[in-house]
Amino acid sequence: MSRLLTLVAVLALAGCSTTAPTVSPEAPGGAASGEKAEKPKPKDGDPKPYDEVITEDAVTERGLFDVHRIGDKLFFEIPDSLMSREMLAVSRIAQTPADLSPFINAGSKTAEQVLKWERNGNRVLLRKASYTSVASDTLAIAQSVRVNNFEPVVMAFDVAALSPDSAGVVLDVTSLYTDDVPAITGLPTSLRTQYKVRRLDPKRSFIDEARAFPLNVNVRHTMTFDAAEPPSNAGTGTISMQMYQSMILLPAEPMTPRLADERVGWFTVSQIDFGSNAQKADQKTYIRRWRLEPTDPEAYARGELVEPVKPIVYTLDPGTPERWRPYFCMGVEDWNRAFEAAGFKNAIRCEMPPAPGDSTQFDPEDVRFSTVRYVASETRNATGPSVSDPRSGEIIESDIIWYHNHIRSYRNRLMIETGAANPQARSLEIDEELIGETMRQVIAHEIGHALGLPHNMIASSSFPVDSLRSPAFTSEFGVAPTIMDYTRQNYIAQPGDGVTRFVRMVGLYDDYAINWGYRWYPGITSPEAETARLDALIAEKEGDPMYRFSTGSGGYNPDAQTEDMGNDPVAASGYAVANLKRVVPNLIEWTSTPGEGYDDLGEIYGELQGMYARYMGHVVTVLGGVRVTPKSTDQAGVVYEPVPRAEQERALDFLAQNVFETPEWLLDREILRRIEASGAVDRMRGIQMRTLDGVLDAERLHRLVEREAIDGGEAWPLAEYMDAVREDIWSELARQRPAISTQRRHLQRGYVETLEALMTEDERRGTDLSQSDIRAAARAELKTIRTQARRARGADAATRAHLDDIADRIDDLLENDG
Template identity: 50%
Template sequence: MLKPYKALSLLLLTALIQTSCSTSRSSANTNQAVTATQGAEKPKPTSKNGIKNYADVITKEAVSDKGVFTVHKVADKYYYEIPDSLLQRDFLWITRFASLPSGLGNGYINAGSSVNEQMVVWQKFENKLLLKTKSYNSIAADSLPINLSVLANNYQPTIYAFDIAALSNDSSAYVIDVTKFFLSDIKTFSGLSADMRRNYKVTKLDDSRSFINSVKSFPLNIEVKQDFTYDATEPPSNATTGSISLLMNQSMVLLPKVPMQARINDYRVGYFNIRQIDYGSEALKADEKSYIRRWRLEPKDVEAYKRGELVEPIKPIVYYLDPATPDKLRPYIKAGVEQWQKAFETAGFKNAIIAKDPPSPEEDPDFSPEDVRYSVIRYVASTTRNAVGPSVSDPRSGEIIESDIIWYHNHLRSYRNRYLLETGAANPGARTLNTPMDDLGEMMLEVITHEVGHALGLPHNMKASSAYPTDSLRSGNFTQEYGIAATIMDYARYNYVAQPGDKNIRFIRQLGPYDHYAINWGYRYLPDAKSPEDEVPVLSAWIKEKTGNPIYQFGSGSGGYDPDSQTEGIGNDVVKASNYGLKNLKLVAPKLYGWTAAQTNDYDDLDELYGELLGVWSRYIGHVVTNIGGVHENRLKPDQKGYIYTPVTAKEEAASLDWLLKNAFSSPEWLHQSEISRNIHHANHVESVRNLQVRHLDNLLSSARMARLMENEVNKVNYNALDMVKQLQRGIWSEIYSGAQIDIYRRNLQKAYLDRMDYLLNKEESKPTRYNSTTVEISQSDIRSILRGELANLQKQLRAAQRNYSGDLSRYHIDDVLVRIDNILNPNKN
């Protein structure tokens, strides 16, 4: 059956032949016809099924931009001219925030943050073009009969249906009007989630204040910016306007016609990954498959590569610097990118990753950071303190197509502050607000290396910071060679373990041995493997070679139960490391005024740094809390010896709680520096300490932690939830056994202890809770039995202790808490 436009062409051709024959037979008749029509209005071309002539739609006034699709702007309308050859081709559609209001998403969203990624295809149906989603989550080989069922049971929705406005002059492309589409509040492309719409009470998109900012077409992608304003009763900022304005970026990227050969993910090595459900599996169920995300690197000379020679890739990974990047920072950023070259050499490639200055208009007039062919390190003028390394990957194979590293201008300030607080005791170069440029440059270099690592496919590996013995971090020779953690992908930013007098110490993180191992595992080219499954024996053998070596272990840090896999920690002994860190912090605190306000004659920096000092103290405490009810995770497969999960020993748990009672829950007199507290706030010190201590007390007395401690009973670990509560309660209320006065810090903490008891006994819902990957049914567990029994014991001890206190604050405090305990134990008494 002929397509409509081809049938129309054939009809016109037939008419032309008939007219030609008629003319040759009778020129007289023709002359009469011409004479009769002179001066009359020529008939206008009529549309067929709504399809107009190309020139009537794309007029002479059109401004056209050629790329993967040609984009036309005619007056206030935008048109896509879509080649017939690109129908049914796979595109990746990425929705991002280009600009957003302060506080959106509680501040956890930045400009450049991705909202949604989905694969789409363009399809023709009658006189319409359909934009449809396409999923690779469920697959089966085309040759298998079950593929018919996969397609039938995973029918993908149509996002939008466009009328075909015109055909190109050669009928090889379709013209559609996309104006209404990009001016509509389409949920799948929106920056406002359902939760945001509910929380901010968004009513509608205001058409009068919404418009298309720009549409740009490049050889492999189209970028659209939408300026949208919504009516909102409770916006996150600028509340008096009753509005939320967003600048959204819609990217549509053409994916390779032939996907790259995927590499099967292994949870023992850290890689971002894509997941698919394969219904063509021979297993008795659908087989879930996971493939790592990585760039396509193939050697120019395969034979030389096989011989073990370093070979350049056919297409290296290239990052361009943003033209807005300050000149003094460019060398550090380039070095941060190219530091990965050594790791790629481990994988057999030389010059695999390169950093370049942006080309001048004369060198490349078409260069644009928005062109998907260019990966760019963007330098953003923003007060946000962050850097991110997102990437765009092919959902069919995991191939990384493009990546933009985002560096926010104020980010180095955070690193300056942490450098001063965490290393200032042992590192004279850190004792200033004017950190030397070489040190700042080194920090920036390593941050860029970390973010590029994400863009290469590597997630955080929080376990790597526990690979080194804690005391080795006090060795100059060790830290200069191995750094302070086994990978740059951990949050191990500074060496806070090193003590005053330690020599030649490296204080700033660096690339480590795990990085070489992970890049080799993910990127080494295996020329003899014809399928992802063919690679598995080799890849598994590389992992088994490293079994038992902590340097090559991976742990995401999620779950909150593994003391070896924590953010911001270093060393293999969290108690020892936190002890060293706290000793340093106690040396820094009294010096902070002299290093800041005394030099600047201003209190702003002192105020900021003191607040961050409390945060550093809190991190050291949190690391030790994780030891209690902690479980070491060692990612293994059945052909490796050992257990995946091993509880922390009873001795370590008891020692950790003892450390907390001395260093977290005692009265922190060292924190009260009069020069600081009496110059930065009128009355906030006690409340700041209370808030921090209560946070860790509540964490210690979480239902999830207690559930893991109760599990110790079946794991034959001689320290359970009752042991922990007994030890904690005696430590929190130690004054009533000694008769000592109870100071303000301790009175606050003791009341907080009772509040937590009240919550767990009477207020937390009695249903299975899942917190930090531990599930517990509170009402049917021992949690309430333990707490009720120990609280009753405390009540007796407090009554006995009353006689030791007269009419002072300590006595009033004890009288008050006795009433509180009675109300907790008898909530329905009144």
């Protein structure tokens, strides 16, 4: 109205004038006087108006940034404030085709990388950032690090529209999830080659779901590939899989990292620090851990237990059966004892899932929530994955996964490993309290992984074998000083020992490791500033075997093995075999269900044989073994200590008695005639040959050769070792008229074939044999066996034919070898 009145006044003044005003033919915008100026037409590539892109039929979720679904299209609306902010992109397989890979299943992570959005005019680049090489921005070398680690562009997008307030951009990101983008694909090159994948089919690849939360955005999408030889459903020529992509905002200020030490076990992240003063490209390795800071630093400094500013919280999946929820929560909160060692109380807690209809905004896909997920699956496993900030090692979130059928694993193991001494384990329906306790400890083990702890396979060897037969000791300490070892059930306790606790528990090593990794030190601004205090914590425990750490040592350290128990593999395996001999005659009774067949019997009997073979493998590792104790240069003593000869000889004698002499007790007629028409002899041959292959493993023999060269008379010379093995395998030839059983004949033929490989192959399982004494030793043993076989006179036709065949085989081998 005011503009109209002004115009009227101007016209009135003009009417009183004697001269007409000059009128420009066009206004500055190009429109004639009195005409409304037209908006300039957008150029090709310019953003469109917001409401032309995000139309009324858009389905929108608000969060870290808004996501819009319009038909098959997906749009991200990213505010300018998030441009160049680093985000952790995690790619997982949500659903996988059958038989894709024994190492890949639903939930497997295929990529974890830092991405960031960068605006370049009317385009936005999605770049991959790397922290493999770093240097402080205050140093001159930082410029060199940048130009020599140029960040790749994963994808580029045109700005489709500006946000209504012009403080952000709208991008059509559909192609990021429907094209075959290498950075986030679920199908690696090796599998593409194996299954002869030709291409991703865009018509059968699509976005399933997009979700937005305050700190993350998640997208599920289906990828369908044309494949000439797919792993399953061959007639379709297709591999389809569903991927789950999560983009998580990283903290603006990274947590101060903590330097790793190989003497204490932690998952880690590594960087090459070019800004270090070291006279080399200095690799810095940081532990992965949650950010825990005390609410009351003064009280913490006085040694009082203090709650953390932000505790670690796990919420149970609503699909978790109610009967198991208390055990799962106990498994989570069992770690509070370890955090108390680090000065924190109530540092970790478990919350029940929201009740149906509860308005709580819990969503397992929201990165603010860590969860224990119960998966209805036949998979027999549990996992404890987590995602962490590669800049600092800070753990952002984790999801513990329990697969339903893992109950079956522990039901079977309890019967096999503890049934002899534990009456509660002698049934297919194990008491709920006992099976619940085993589930609790599995959850605790996986929580340990999610807190940053890897497997510690050396811990169990710190307990004396006889202590594991003590009711008082096992009630207080369980079966190992850490729950992170693969020591599940007490297979050493014998009937009559009175042991009542057969399963693992959080232990003293766990308290120590959590204290080392999570203890808070005030005023720390660099990792190097706290190393002296951390070293002091290690020094306090030096020499105590309960505080050692090792994930395992390449199959040569008898102290660090999977599934072992106690400090003496020979004694432990002896007790284990004694218990298995008690269990086998009872399996039919313990596994029988009226009206049902013998499937459970066959399954458990097969698993029992596998455990027997594992126990024998523990003893094999003693042969040519080397014990490993990680040390820093300021600690006395050596790191690698060969196993004494006497221990090795004892181990070989044990194998001769328990494996090479056929374990007839394992060939139970009553069981075999109920579960199969045939197969027992082949399985026994397989167990015996796997053990013998271990005894004659080329790397093991190489260690014997090397030790003889370095240690001289302390070593077990290769020639004498080979003689001892031969005498065990061919012990019948010491008799006048030997009678050799079926199983032993199979073993002896396998022995000759193994020696042939050692004599003729230039490389065997990664060990160079071309110039080795091993080849000569194998040839000498073959000649000795040939002589003995020719001289012997078998007591029966089968033995005579066998010995003649062995001698002729060796003749052919030696002749053809030239």
